[in-house]
Amino acid sequence: MAAVGLLYVGAVLFLNGVMLLGKVNPKAAAVLNLFVGGLQVITPTYLIFTSGGDPNTILAASGLYLFGFTYLYVGVGLLADLDTTGVGWFSLFVAVMAIGYSIANFQILGDPSFGVIWLYWSFLWLLFFLVLGLKIERLTTYTGWVTAIQGWVTGAIPAFLLLAGYWDNTRLAAVALAIFGVVVFGALIPLTRGRIRLYPAARRPATPM
Template sequence: MGPIGLLYVGAVLFINGLMLLGKVEGRAAALLNLFVGALQVVTPTVLILTAAGNPQQLLNASGLYLFGFTYLYVGIGLLGNFDTTGVGYFSLFVSIAALGYAYANFQVLRDPPFGVIWLYWSFLWFLFFVLLGLKRERITTYTGWVTAIQGWVTAAIPAFLILTGYWRATAVTAIVLAVFGVVVFAALWPMTRRGPAPADAPRPGEETVSGRYDE
């Protein structure tokens, strides 16, 4: 994934995390999802057309569609107030595919930090599956925090470091990312499960901005 596209993936994940935390209205978040989703569909299409059969470029480009289709799916769903099961089960597909891309980054592309980052994304999209596909509303706050944090840790910060020449694709970077993810996301679980619901959280039976119903 190119650093410019990665930067805006960070932006949309951050906004979507804030939406799940009740800080951003759903229709407002939908617009950025559509913008970034379109970018993440056009970009890999151009890369594939200009790849001249280069297998590594094709591999890198193919993964971008997973994100592009997710953001378009979310944006259209928010604007149309559609049921979330479709994007939820698509997220399960993305979560499983991300494991393959993690393996490819470790073994084929020899890029261990992005191997770890793909594992981050696999975990996040699995949370989307549980929340949106299985409609387990009780993990909304946890998923919101994980989404917002991943927007910075897996996308915005690496993109800025790559653009400025400070990114180091080393095993040390991969280990730091892995330790950070395990510690922070494990610590968030009991904190978010104990925390009170946001003041503007939907009451039982009240429709949310994404078309779901609170349990």
């Protein structure tokens, strides 16, 4: 069930990344954020209530709320044209907690692939904090590309492989993801440097997540 939610996390990350690049109207993106946000609140609640008190299941499910609350916050913010600082500072909280979930996946849950994926998400939510909370607008284009790419690399592709039964070599996946992240996100820095964001200040998206 968690893999199904992860698939749609990939979809909303991709959509919001494209929105940051100026290809999707913010209010149009709000609807999917609300749908996925609701899903990512219902899913962990179900998993926790049916876990039988298993601490590892509860631990793994609890991290999903970080996404659910983010996307609900995003969807409402986009529709209501709210200032971005609230979701920006919440993103800092998510970025810090994601490091904890990364360590938990490495040390407790025995899943190095998602240990690396949680580091991806920590980096991404840190970018959201810088762009939305601190208003460092020169990072908007870079953040848009990172968001769209992570939608596939940390969401849609792993989720589909999990659903199809092909996500079994988690150590190999962890190494591949680590190399990909360093190379691709490092290469994006000079490629997006100096790019002007595509939304004027009056129409800035309330959040890109």
